[in-house]
Amino acid sequence: MIATAHIVDNSADTLIARFHSRRQYSLALAEPLTSEDMQLQSMPDASPTKWHLAHTTWFFEQFILLPFVEDYQSPQPQFNYLFNSYYEQKGERYPRAQRGMISRPGIEDVYAYRQQIDSAIEQLLTTNTSDELVSLIELGINHEMQHQELLLTDILHAFSLNPLYPAAFNTKSGITELSADHQSASEQFIRFDAGLHQFGVAPQTDFYFDCEGPKHKAYVSQFALAKGLVTNADWLLFIEAGGYQNPVLWLADGWAVAQQEGWQCPLYWRKQGDAWYQFTLNGLVPLALNAPVSHISYYEADAYAQWKGCRLPTEYEWELAAREQAISGNFSEKQIFSPMPCAEQGVMQLYGDVWEWTRSPYTPYPGYKAPEGAVGEYNGKFMSGQYVLRGGSCVTPIEQMRSTYRTFFYPHQRWQFMGLRLAKDC
Amino acid sequence: MIATAHIVDNSADTLIARFHSRRQYSLALAEPLTSEDMQLQSMPDASPTKWHLAHTTWFFEQFILLPFVEDYQSPQPQFNYLFNSYYEQKGERYPRAQRGMISRPGIEDVYAYRQQIDSAIEQLLTTNTSDELVSLIELGINHEMQHQELLLTDILHAFSLNPLYPAAFNTKSGITELSADHQSASEQFIRFDAGLHQFGVAPQTDFYFDCEGPKHKAYVSQFALAKGLVTNADWLLFIEAGGYQNPVLWLADGWAVAQQEGWQCPLYWRKQGDAWYQFTLNGLVPLALNAPVSHISYYEADAYAQWKGCRLPTEYEWELAAREQAISGNFSEKQIFSPMPCAEQGVMQLYGDVWEWTRSPYTPYPGYKAPEGAVGEYNGKFMSGQYVLRGGSCVTPIEQMRSTYRTFFYPHQRWQFMGLRLAKDC
Amino acid sequence: MIATAHIVDNSADTLIARFHSRRQYSLALAEPLTSEDMQLQSMPDASPTKWHLAHTTWFFEQFILLPFVEDYQSPQPQFNYLFNSYYEQKGERYPRAQRGMISRPGIEDVYAYRQQIDSAIEQLLTTNTSDELVSLIELGINHEMQHQELLLTDILHAFSLNPLYPAAFNTKSGITELSADHQSASEQFIRFDAGLHQFGVAPQTDFYFDCEGPKHKAYVSQFALAKGLVTNADWLLFIEAGGYQNPVLWLADGWAVAQQEGWQCPLYWRKQGDAWYQFTLNGLVPLALNAPVSHISYYEADAYAQWKGCRLPTEYEWELAAREQAISGNFSEKQIFSPMPCAEQGVMQLYGDVWEWTRSPYTPYPGYKAPEGAVGEYNGKFMSGQYVLRGGSCVTPIEQMRSTYRTFFYPHQRWQFMGLRLAKDC
Amino acid sequence: MIATAHIVDNSADTLIARFHSRRQYSLALAEPLTSEDMQLQSMPDASPTKWHLAHTTWFFEQFILLPFVEDYQSPQPQFNYLFNSYYEQKGERYPRAQRGMISRPGIEDVYAYRQQIDSAIEQLLTTNTSDELVSLIELGINHEMQHQELLLTDILHAFSLNPLYPAAFNTKSGITELSADHQSASEQFIRFDAGLHQFGVAPQTDFYFDCEGPKHKAYVSQFALAKGLVTNADWLLFIEAGGYQNPVLWLADGWAVAQQEGWQCPLYWRKQGDAWYQFTLNGLVPLALNAPVSHISYYEADAYAQWKGCRLPTEYEWELAAREQAISGNFSEKQIFSPMPCAEQGVMQLYGDVWEWTRSPYTPYPGYKAPEGAVGEYNGKFMSGQYVLRGGSCVTPIEQMRSTYRTFFYPHQRWQFMGLRLAKDC
């Protein structure tokens, strides 16, 4: 099994309620979008809203209804080809880069498909709450949460190509200008001792993804971690210091990409005259100087750290700092959908606001084995060329977050809410 | 002026009626499409339906309202950036390849824009029917017709990428199987004498595009032209004879493209088991053997002609044959939207069904000068690298057709309704 | 037959002498080059010197020895794969873009191969001077001349990538600075009457390539042709007038290429401080202001003509002006290898100095049929997408030149010695 | 300092002798090559032999003569531009992908340059043997060794594109066919206990590269390592089992590359009829079944391990096994230049034959800081996207090898002598 759920109350009713609530949240996020918005695919990395809504449904159908319902007949057999993302063991797939070409089924057809599958799942759960089934429901719910985040980052990217700067949402903005006595906490360091620690979650705990385990030991040298995230104001100083023009600060691969793509600032920054703006899910807004910088690549994060004579933390370092803290912060449910400033004691904003790039490549933990079957393709086959990010962002559902959660992206990617925190040896 | 209109009845009422009728036809063609369909851009050469509907409106606004209405204020000033196609003299443009990314304005906004502009045009025409204005209205109407054709060829291309084979229309199919005693007329030749002829239209005639003139003399050697178009049945023989595997038949550039793209048949043919089908605006249908072959590149047409020991006609040869004939045939108004078989006396199907590739590169006629101003960018700047096609197709409005009409495409392009007729020296 | 030779004195001795002399000239051109120079292939369009020397030899072997010598055994059977350029009917070929990867055979092996084949040809000619054989020898000699030109243009391109600016030759430079009272003749026009003319050479004349015939009639409208070629001084004015920044002057395809490639001046111009230099086969030299501009694309030539309110001549117009003139000028044998200024009566420099872009796409003349067999691939299969240039250049052997000679290149290509002459309607 | 040398005998004479001997070895490796061979650059990753000979010389000039010789005047100032590889702090560089375009300086000029610099180094060493200088000489010697390896792998790649299969060397082949009772040792595992170990070398040891340090602790779980390398015979079974056709075995990135590149076997395997051959520095030879497989990517190595239910070792695991062993094996000095079979006690062939892919991304060790100055660009800026390989190969100088040596390549690269050893958890 890819995941094991240790759910305190796994009565059918509770599970069905959680299932419907989580499924409903996807629809809520899509609610302000038009059918034309939901059709957009702005790059191969991103997918249309409509596709997300259909694919998460397909996931429940393929991984639960198909194996658990006897003689299961799909209401939409053709959808297996259209909405399989990357599971080789589930058969041929529609080319990823063309997902934006599927105008039919229309969004109404996809809503109907969701209802059909949701009803079937509910019916199944009234008769079967085996551990295996509950675990897979849990997996489907976590999968749905991941796509709820992608739905938002993907529509942000699509809208960013529209010169009319459409706003997907119109929620509280809450972002303030930089006060005169402002001091960034991004260079206030907190020290941690060296030690041999245990990492990776145990089988008896709550739900986790296979890549978060198994439990294993690792030695971590003494290090220091910054109290605060690097902010937009910090980043402006990097720009003004010529950070984007100085190859000596950059990894060789990063410099090559930066030159080829013409990077001069984070992905959604826009300069109009002398003023900086940022494109957000609330449209184009003045750059919030004291908010964490976001939408930067690993390469940019690493160059910034070089410039500061620091480095990025490893994922173990991050986890050591995070695992004692309560999980709260600026997550999706706050409906701000932009990183926000913060002022607290201790290491701040480990959770929420922005995913934090670590310097740890996404590799298997000692003893890791991908599960058997198609579900084994969920994580294992992506363990090359990517880096781990930790902590979740302002568009991540809070329920999904835990100190062991590893997300992963390529070092050139910028369309997620990605930021950084400095670390250093000491 | 790009064009001169010699309109018998250019009373305001008549012109307004023609204008509205032509504008209405664009909406009628889009009627069976959903807002998601109208969002699709399946390749840089093609445009979304919504874009066509907005761009043709922009054309009237920019080339007529802006110069003729005093202190003209656009209801949508941002649309100039979004819906300018390629007129450098009209300012910066949104990148062509990203037209499918514009979900907002939505289709309802575009419909509203059309109404606003149409009302303004109607109002203008009630007070001004100067020759210059009438000529520009005429140009706008002809421009609208060109995009009515593109709207259909572009949605056909987009739908062809959908494995569910959606049908845009459900009109009469009318296409029959090949009868046992069938004889293709594609190798029955009709001879024409050599002679010095006049080509190009005169300033005092009806509307024409600048590239159709000026009137000039050209000498045409003796030649023969096939009675019939090459049919799907003919093309099957080419495939079976290994035409797509034999480089000796092909132009060097054509062979290179064919290998790179993996061409093995016309663009929309699909083989299922042993049977050939064709994807059409009515969905996937069995291949109509006696219908003209369509959706082939210049390179394929040339290779076919080589295989037959023939050649493609020049545009002058085609025009000599066509200019004595009445203009009728399978055009857009028949609402078949697929090439059809035909049986007649003389050279058949010169008009309608499929555009016919000629071996004439699209070059300026002797004495040609592009008009002054942005309107001069309509045709002249495209006079390199393309070939002339003649006669119109099953998705061309018949009003647009005349014996001097030159359309032009790159030799590798296949998404228009393009076919061929053989010619030879004699 | 691709070509027919009407040679006055085709005695074996004379033919052998001509053959050896022409073959020897290739070696003479390569003489100043090192074995490393001769290895270079700087782009897929160009070939290494060593490859030219081997390929022209292969041509004699394949088209003459193989068919005419009984039981012919090649001394180097593997060379057919390596040195076939593009003849599909001669079998598989080594990939064109990798010609620079063939370090073995070394240049000494290629010299030995040349000697082997030359001896065999000489021996064959002592026993056989049939018309067919003589025609093919003539074809081989003309083929050798074409590659003598390419050998020079290709090494110039390769050397242009070397920041040390190597000089292949050290011959007289002869190029003067622009005098104070200088007047370009590029806008002095000479008028020609309209008329129906005969073009294309007859079968009973001297050697010609198949694409120069057959003889046919064409009507040419009244036109005017400039006395002089456009000079470097003229071109500087185009640059200073913002010619490279103004899309309105350019063909749409040309503007796209110019932006993508970042064109700001002719291919081999280099600016150092405020001064312009040109890289030549004699190294980097100050720009010769009164010499004809060279190494410009069709797109640039067309934009220049647009800027001047003129156009490029058609190939018929050029031929009408040229066919009364004696063939002399700055050709390869002068060993200057750079375009030179000129002052004469009448239309000047029609021959030599630079190939002149015409506005005529390279298409078959009426009645053209490619010859049977591999020799038919010499010209016919390239008749799409290219433009005709006329008149030869400073690296063309003069023997090759005639008023009907058509060379052809793609409109974006610049590495040949390509210039322009203005024309206009009148 | 990038490296520290603890050289027992660093008398001037001994150091000069070592210097000359190492420099001479480069010339010896190039000796069988022609000047044309030495010009070849077959892909951007590879460089011409001539470039390697010049660049290693440039390294001594820039990192030693320039800082240590007062008022140093380069005999070839232009070579800094031509032969700088990637040191941003040394100024602009000639584009890497065009190194094969530099025919001048010729090879004789490069030989002369080597002599000039070598004499200057010798002269400098007679007057200065400061620790800093000796360390840099040591660095230069190690750099020379790295390029001695690249010189061989790069010419092998270049020759592999020549259909005549040239042999660079003609040394003993020594490779036998697979005997009937053969048993591969690639699945005989030896177990290692878990433990907290120290890795990374200390400042007081012999020469090492910066990336090999600093000394640090890491915990290694219990594991097992295969006694033998995976052999060609083993790999044939992988091919026959459909390993190249089964996406389930592959990393997602690996499968994408394999499909795009059409991988069906290791880089230099060639099938002729039913028999497998391998292209080597001795030309095309029958595949040696009991020799280690070579020229496979990380992706292929990982897929093979998946197929076997195993995994690749980490670099720590490899190092634990290797650091107790004496350093001997099939290295460059044996002049075999191909991987060979082996039969020994214990874990075999940890050193020599083929570099062994580890599953460890090339990342900085805890506490790593790149040195100041241009020398700091040697390793640190490449620490993203690459994997560590360990142990050296049949073209690595033995002097270079040590248990802590980390080389690194991208997971898609195959042109080095790269093989694999299985590992597993236990």
Ligand SMILES: [Fe+3]
């Ligand atoms: Fe998914």
Ligand SMILES: [Fe+3]
């Ligand atoms: Fe238009």
Ligand SMILES: [Fe+3]
């Ligand atoms: Fe040739």
Ligand SMILES: [Fe+3]
């Ligand atoms: Fe180096």
